[in-house]
Amino acid sequence: MSIQVLLDEFKAVASSPKQQLDNFKAQGKKVIGVLPYYAPEELVYAAGLVPMGMWGSNTKNISRAKEYCATFYCTIAQLALEMLLDGTMDQLDGIITPTICDTLRPMSQNYRVSMGDKMPVIFLAHPQNRFAPWGLQFTIDQYTDVKKSLEKIAGKEITNDDINNAIKVYNKSRAVRREFVKLANEHCDVIKPTIRSAVLKAAWFMLKDEYTEKLEALNAELKALPVCDWQGTKVVTSGIICDNPALLAAFEENNIAIAADDVAHESRAFLWDAAEDEADAMMALAKQFAAIDYEVLLYDPKSAENRRGEFVANMVKESGAQGLVLFMQQFCDPEEMEYPYLKKALDDAGIPHIKLGIDQQMRDFGQARTAIQAFADVLELNK
Amino acid sequence: MANYAGPVKLVKKVTPGVLALRKVVDDVHTDARIAKKEGKLVGWSSSKFPCELAAAFDLNVMYPENQAAGIAANRYGELLCQAAEDLGYDNDICGYARISLAYSAGKRAARKYDKETGEFIIDPATGKPLKDAEGNVVIDEATGKPKKDPKTQSPYIELVDLNEINAMPDGIDKERALNAISPIRQMQIPQPDFVLCCNNICNCMTKWYENIARMHNIPLIMLDIPYNNTVEVSDSYVAYIRGQFDLAIQQLEELTGKKFDEKKFEEACANANRTAKAWLKVCDYLQYKPAPYSGFDLFNHMADVVTARARVEAAEAFELLAEDLEQQIKDLESTCPFPENYRVMFEGIPCWPKLPALFKPLKEHGVNVTAVVYAPAFGFVYDGLDEMARAYCKAPNSVCIEQGVAWREGICVDNQVDGVLVHYNRSCKPWSGYMAEMQRRFTADLGIPCAGFDGDQADPRNFNAAQYETRVQGLVEAMEANRQAKEA
Numbered sequence: 001m002s003i004q005v006l007l008d009e010f011k012a013v014a015s016s017p018k019q020q021l022d023n024f025k026a027q028g029k030k031v032i033g034v035l036p037y038y039a040p041e042e043l044v045y046a047a048g049l050v051p052m053g054m055w056g057s058n059t060k061n062i063s064r065a066k067e068y069c070a071t072f073y074c075t076i077a078q079l080a081l082e083m084l085l086d087g088t089m090d091q092l093d094g095i096i097t098p099t100i101c102d103t104l105r106p107m108s109q110n111y112r113v114s115m116g117d118k119m120p121v122i123f124l125a126h127p128q129n130r131f132a133p134w135g136l137q138f139t140i141d142q143y144t145d146v147k148k149s150l151e152k153i154a155g156k157e158i159t160n161d162d163i164n165n166a167i168k169v170y171n172k173s174r175a176v177r178r179e180f181v182k183l184a185n186e187h188c189d190v191i192k193p194t195i196r197s198a199v200l201k202a203a204w205f206m207l208k209d210e211y212t213e214k215l216e217a218l219n220a221e222l223k224a225l226p227v228c229d230w231q232g233t234k235v236v237t238s239g240i241i242c243d244n245p246a247l248l249a250a251f252e253e254n255n256i257a258i259a260a261d262d263v264a265h266e267s268r269a270f271l272w273d274a275a276e277d278e279a280d281a282m283m284a285l286a287k288q289f290a291a292i293d294y295e296v297l298l299y300d301p302k303s304a305e306n307r308r309g310e311f312v313a314n315m316v317k318e319s320g321a322q323g324l325v326l327f328m329q330q331f332c333d334p335e336e337m338e339y340p341y342l343k344k345a346l347d348d349a350g351i352p353h354i355k356l357g358i359d360q361q362m363r364d365f366g367q368a369r370t371a372i373q374a375f376a377d378v379l380e381l382n383k
Numbered sequence: 384m385a386n387y388a389g390p391v392k393l394v395k396k397v398t399p400g401v402l403a404l405r406k407v408v409d410d411v412h413t414d415a416r417i418a419k420k421e422g423k424l425v426g427w428s429s430s431k432f433p434c435e436l437a438a439a440f441d442l443n444v445m446y447p448e449n450q451a452a453g454i455a456a457n458r459y460g461e462l463l464c465q466a467a468e469d470l471g472y473d474n475d476i477c478g479y480a481r482i483s484l485a486y487s488a489g490k491r492a493a494r495k496y497d498k499e500t501g502e503f504i505i506d507p508a509t510g511k512p513l514k515d516a517e518g519n520v521v522i523d524e525a526t527g528k529p530k531k532d533p534k535t536q537s538p539y540i541e542l543v544d545l546n547e548i549n550a551m552p553d554g555i556d557k558e559r560a561l562n563a564i565s566p567i568r569q570m571q572i573p574q575p576d577f578v579l580c581c582n583n584i585c586n587c588m589t590k591w592y593e594n595i596a597r598m599h600n601i602p603l604i605m606l607d608i609p610y611n612n613t614v615e616v617s618d619s620y621v622a623y624i625r626g627q628f629d630l631a632i633q634q635l636e637e638l639t640g641k642k643f644d645e646k647k648f649e650e651a652c653a654n655a656n657r658t659a660k661a662w663l664k665v666c667d668y669l670q671y672k673p674a675p676y677s678g679f680d681l682f683n684h685m686a687d688v689v690t691a692r693a694r695v696e697a698a699e700a701f702e703l704l705a706e707d708l709e710q711q712i713k714d715l716e717s718t719c720p721f722p723e724n725y726r727v728m729f730e731g732i733p734c735w736p737k738l739p740a741l742f743k744p745l746k747e748h749g750v751n752v753t754a755v756v757y758a759p760a761f762g763f764v765y766d767g768l769d770e771m772a773r774a775y776c777k778a779p780n781s782v783c784i785e786q787g788v789a790w791r792e793g794i795c796v797d798n799q800v801d802g803v804l805v806h807y808n809r810s811c812k813p814w815s816g817y818m819a820e821m822q823r824r825f826t827a828d829l830g831i832p833c834a835g836f837d838g839d840q841a842d843p844r845n846f847n848a849a850q851y852e853t854r855v856q857g858l859v860e861a862m863e864a865n866r867q868a869k870e871a
Contacts, residue, residue, distance in 0.1 A: 067819060068817070068819050068820060069815075069816055069817075069819065070807050070815055070816075070818075070819075070837075072475070072809055072812065072815075073812060073816065099609070099610040100586065101586055102585050102586050102587055102780075102812040102813040102816075103812050103816065105585075105586070105610045105780065105781075105812075105813045105816065106780075106784075106812070106813055106814075106815075106816025106817040107816060108610070108612065109612075109783060109784040109816075109817045109820070110816070110817055110820060112612075112784075113784060113817075113820055123612035125609035125610045125611070125612070126609065127607055127609055127623060128582065128589060128605065128607035128609075129605055129606075129607045129623075129626075129627050129630070132626060132630065133626070134622060134623050134625070134626025134627070135623065135626070137619075137622065137623070138609070138619060138620075138622070138623035141617075141619035141623075142609075142619075296590075297586075299589050299593070299605055299607065300593060301603075301605070303592075303593035303596045303597060303603050304596045304597055304599075304600045304601060304602070304603070305597070306597060328473070330475070331475050331812075333475070333476055333477070333586075333587050333590070333812070334586070334590055336472065336473035336475055336476050337472070337476060337480075337587070337590035337591065337593075337594060338590065339471055339472070339473065340470055340471030340472060340594070341594070341597060343471055
């Protein structure tokens with residue numbers, strides 16, 4: 001299959017999750033909406049259900065959700081509620097709502113209350129002190145609750161083998177995405193920022209084995225191409241989400257490629273694999289969560305050091321980027337809290353960056369465009 | 384239903400219990416300053432970290448949330464919030480966190496002074512009008528405006544950096560610079576040697592304390608209490624928290640070089656329980672109709688529950704206040720500064736920088752706050768470590784909506800409120816995030832009106848007095864209509 005055909009397919013999936021949902025339902029499948037962050041999608045897959053990511057929307061407006069929350073909440077959470085209320089998500093068979101940030105805590109209640117008997121809202125509280133045996137056990141306890149709820153929806157027991165199989169499928173999907181990110185850097189003339197985003201975004205709306213197969217095909221095509229001699233500049237992107245094609249187009253207009261990312265919706269979601277040789281598959285998932293590091297949302301026991309900031313600064317250097325663009329999701333406390341020390345690490349490493357305030361209801365990108373254009377000149381000087 | 388035996392007289396007095404409570408908080412601050420000077424460790428702790436653990440090691444601990452509230456109430460909130468923003472912390476971040484992070488970075492509010500003479504430079508905009516012997520306001524002939532009483536005027540306030548001052552050579556200039564720092568106790572808290580973080584009230588706390596640990600390169604002891612979706616606290620939560628208690632004890636042993644003193648710990652637990660019970664007893668006097676005091680007083684007494692609940696002096700002071708209140712009931716007295724016509728629950732943290740503005744329309748309409756969520760929120764009563772773990776799971780922002788509603792409706796009924804005033808607090812996402820649904824439930828379950836207003840616990844820029852007054856007015860009208868309907 002040609003690269004263009006594959007890319008068009010990823011693009012189609014990324015831009016029409018509702019169509020994907022309809023397709024799954026037409027096939028008689030049950031679908032679970034999965035909210036950010038760190039929900040063990042493997043369990044959904046192991047139950048024979050389809051997990052679909054719920055990361056807001058770039059085209060919806062907040063209206064019905066105002067009945068439940070004030071304006072100063074991240075639009076990802078508000079738009080998820082909006083789509084649950086406006087009928088977009090009516091076909092879902094349930095949702096999983098993690099509660100790792102201060103917006104998701106009360107929103108988990110709003111989702112549950114507003115859905116009533118309409119669909120199960122599966123609660124998930126991750127531990128921050130996740131490393132010791134009692135931390136791992138708490139993760140397992142929480143995942144067991146999720147598993148039981150999923151079993152009820154699926155009408156079948158999820159066995160240890162089912163989970164182990166799902167872990168293998170997901171590890172492969174993560175590996176192939178990590179490979180894609182590297183290839184996208186080498187072939188940034190083909191994998192432009194909007195395309196890169198669409199390929200990675202599609203993963204949230206496809207069954208992972210099907211996604212992996214398609215992405216492996218794309219990776220093979222990319223590998224066959226000569227590494228591009230990129231004349232433009234490169235950046236690392238950072239933030240919770242940056243999937244708005246209109247905003248990413250500004251990168252392309254200014255010949256800025258994305259060398260790597262530190263984005264929750266993209267690479268942060270597939271950096272960490274689960275062990276495939278653990279006898280207890282639930283323990284493998286708990287250990288996988290415990291291993292997640294350099295995160296804005298998770299406690300770092302070595303917090304006196306600036307590990308996350310330095311990790312991201314190293315990513316910029318190692319990927320060959322000249323700078324970093326931070327997409328600051330409005331009202332996202334964890335991102336905002338980590339910014340001063342990310343800035344420090346970047347400044348210490350001599351890496352220029354810009355911070356673009358964004359939310360999913362933005363429709364006018366004039367200001368961001370100007371900032372990106374000006375930043376392109378700075379990047380040129382750093383080449 | 385608790386009622387006085389006869390008509391109630393309004394009296395203006397500061398009772399021995401209130402004075403004792405003030406002293407307890409003063410002592411906590413003084414002890415920490417002395418400890419620091421003596422080279423002992425001083426920690427900073429989140430308000431609902433189990434203070435019993437630190438007390439078992441005789442550690443001096445200060446409380447940034449309480450400090451930020453005090454700084455905000457003293458009108459330095461905006462200055463420190465802006466200082467944090469200049470350090471890169473977004474203005475969306477909780478105002479307490481911003482104030483605390485600016486303070487942690489060495490930022491201080493200081494009085495402006497003449498560098499030559501050392502004299503403070505008075506801000507002409509401050510002060511009260513000067514009055515003559517007859518009590519009439521003295522008018523300045525030159526301007527036609529009232530003259531200011533020089534005794535009540537204060538210097539300009541500016542932002543300074545303690546690290547820069549400390550780097551100055553010893554001498555009169557350094558002395559003056561240090562002396563100019565605002566003398567309020569919240570601006571004199573020693574910098575931390577360790578931090579104790581419990582995120583039961585919010586996850587913002589986790590990153591806030593990590594930032595402090597990073598600024599000072601100091602140990603952070605983390606107690607994570609995940610959000611709970613059920614009214615019951617399951618054994619799974621208890622086991623997780625008990626594991627963390629053990630780790631925290633081990634970390635405190637390493638920090639102090641001391642062994643965990645079980646006797647001291649038990650003593651601290653006994654004190655904390657005694658304080659919690661006395662606190663709840665004081666809160667329960669608001670069940671009297673009219674109430675023997677203004678519910679706003681509880682906001683002041685919270686400093687004791689936060690900073691000193693494991694001290695026997697705090698328990699004794701609250702018990703003394705309870706005795707004062709009992710006596711007031713017998714003497715048919717109330718210290719509420721206005722006749723109580725309506726009773727409301729105040730939902731949320733007060734807007735500390737705007738307390739007078741918050742109080743004014745309530746006073747005008749005879750609205751007394753007779754219920755605050757802080758009453759159950761700090762009433763940690765437990766027996767043994769498992770129950771202690773369960774108790775610390777029950778913070779306002781760590782419980783499910785059913786538990787939150789039950790707490791509030793419980794005190795609304797017990798304290799006979801006519802309505803609810805809801806603070807949509809820009810600084811507190813977990814608290815404000817399900818208030819709309821709670822409002823609907825209060826009205827549906829209790830038949831009482833609710834009114835919401837926008838504000839902030841520490842950043843005065845997020846409060847609009849005109850909007851607040853309109854909302855209070857609306858609430859009063861709804862409460863009156865309700866009352867008349869009931870009477871009819």
